[in-house]
Amino acid sequence: MKPTRTTNQKRIILxxxxxxxxxxxxxxxxxxxxxxLPRLSLGTVYRNLDALTRSGEIRRIxxxxxxxxxxxxxxQHYHVRxxxxxxLDDVEHPKHDMDLVAIQRSSGYDIHGFELEFFGxxxxxxxxxxxxxDWRNITNHDQSDHAARxxx
Amino acid sequence: MKPTRTTNQKRIILxxxxxxxxxxxxxxxxxxxxxxLPRLSLGTVYRNLDALTRSGEIRRIxxxxxxxxxxxxxxQHYHVRxxxxxxLDDVEHPKHDMDLVAIQRSSGYDIHGFELEFFGxxxxxxxxxxxxxDWRNITNHDQSDHAARxxx
DNA sequence: ATATTAATCAGTAATAATTACTATTACTGT
DNA sequence: ACAGTAATAGTAATTATTACTGATTAATAT
Numbered sequence: 001m002k003p004t005r006t007t008n009q010k011r012i013i014l015x016x017x018x019x020x021x022x023x024x025x026x027x028x029x030x031x032x033x034x035x036x037l038p039r040l041s042l043g044t045v046y047r048n049l050d051a052l053t054r055s056g057e058i059r060r061i062x063x064x065x066x067x068x069x070x071x072x073x074x075x076q077h078y079h080v081r082x083x084x085x086x087x088l089d090d091v092e093h094p095k096h097d098m099d100l101v102a103i104q105r106s107s108g109y110d111i112h113g114f115e116l117e118f119f120g121x122x123x124x125x126x127x128x129x130x131x132x133x134d135w136r137n138i139t140n141h142d143q144s145d146h147a148a149r150x151x152x
Numbered sequence: 153m154k155p156t157r158t159t160n161q162k163r164i165i166l167x168x169x170x171x172x173x174x175x176x177x178x179x180x181x182x183x184x185x186x187x188x189l190p191r192l193s194l195g196t197v198y199r200n201l202d203a204l205t206r207s208g209e210i211r212r213i214x215x216x217x218x219x220x221x222x223x224x225x226x227x228q229h230y231h232v233r234x235x236x237x238x239x240l241d242d243v244e245h246p247k248h249d250m251d252l253v254a255i256q257r258s259s260g261y262d263i264h265g266f267e268l269e270f271f272g273x274x275x276x277x278x279x280x281x282x283x284x285x286d287w288r289n290i291t292n293h294d295q296s297d298h299a300a301r302x303x304x
Numbered sequence: 305a306t307a308t309t310a311a312t313c314a315g316t317a318a319t320a321a322t323t324a325c326t327a328t329t330a331c332t333g334t
Numbered sequence: 335a336c337a338g339t340a341a342t343a344g345t346a347a348t349t350a351t352t353a354c355t356g357a358t359t360a361a362t363a364t
Contacts, residue, residue, distance in 0.1 A: 003339080003340055004340090007342080009341080009342075010341090039342090039343065040342090041342065041345090042343095042344095044341080044343070047341080048341095
């Protein structure tokens with residue numbers, strides 16, 4: 001019912017995202033995929049990332065107010081985010097067995113799943129120069145760092 | 153070292169947020185607080201919500217690409233989000249004891265805490281008209297619903 | 305109480321991420 | 335080959351959030 005053509009653009013976006021161990025933004029993927037598709041448009045990247053997320057082939061990772069990150073590995077696993085620089089890593093998953101049924105009962109929601117994200121200071125920032133205090137107890141990037149990462 | 157004055161604006165923003173059981177956006181709080189402070193500026197709302205979040209008096213709730221939500225209850229508890237309409241509720245917390253030390257060891261991060269968010273379809277959307285399929289397995293609002301909620 | 309002064313504010317402009325729009329391109333089925 | 339339509343590139347628009355500037359105002363010391 002939902003038409004879904006496998007276009008070159010979609011295929012390459014998915015391939016490139018799967019190659020990465022990191023969790024890039026839409027703009028990151030745009031930069032990378034454009035090496036193979038010079039005429040690629042950013043809108044196409046967003047559209048395909050949405051479609052791939054909806055079909056469950058990738059995951060869209062929630063983050064506070066900042067840009068969305070994408071994860072080529074759709075299987076259940078968790079993340080750690082650095083509250084200083086915004087870095088996002090996978091985490092060895094302790095395999096938590098949430099009682100989704102109980103939550104379903106108490107909330108009335110039809111529960112599909114859950115997201116678990118740890119936050120703290122990454123190794124680089126621990127040993128680092130970044131003198132600024134904590135920023136948004138739940139995440140968010142240091143503007144300058146982020147800009148730097150993006151413009152390199 | 154961090155100067156923090158108790159202004160009328162900050163006090164009322166905090167009071168109003170605490171009164172609410174819901175998890176409003178900055179714009180929602182702006183609308184509400186303006187009933188007492190007609191000259192209030194949206195920038196002031198953002199600035200104070202940031203400050204309150206940093207001081208730990210409130211919580212900022214993240215979601216990918218969507219607006220930030222704020223929670224007047226800073227104590228540890230979890231949320232459910234409706235993937236159709238974006239509604240966000242508190243959840244009876246099963247009191248999970250995460251082994252933060254283990255994650256700290258395996259990740260190298262200095263872990264401060266974690267976020268746990270469930271997602272699914274809220275009661276209203278279950279019994280509802282909303283025919284659109286799932287939208288972003290991790291959150292995000294149905295535009296029209298959201299606009300409607302906002303403009304009422 | 306009053307003056308001082310630096311934090312905060314209102315108002316507005318700017319930024320950044322994302323989405324919407326439109327004419328064109330390229331699959332797909334006949 | 336051709337019609338029909340999904341998807342695209344390019345661009346404009348929208349939305350949330352942040353930055354800036356001159357005016358206020360809460361805290362502090364007189």
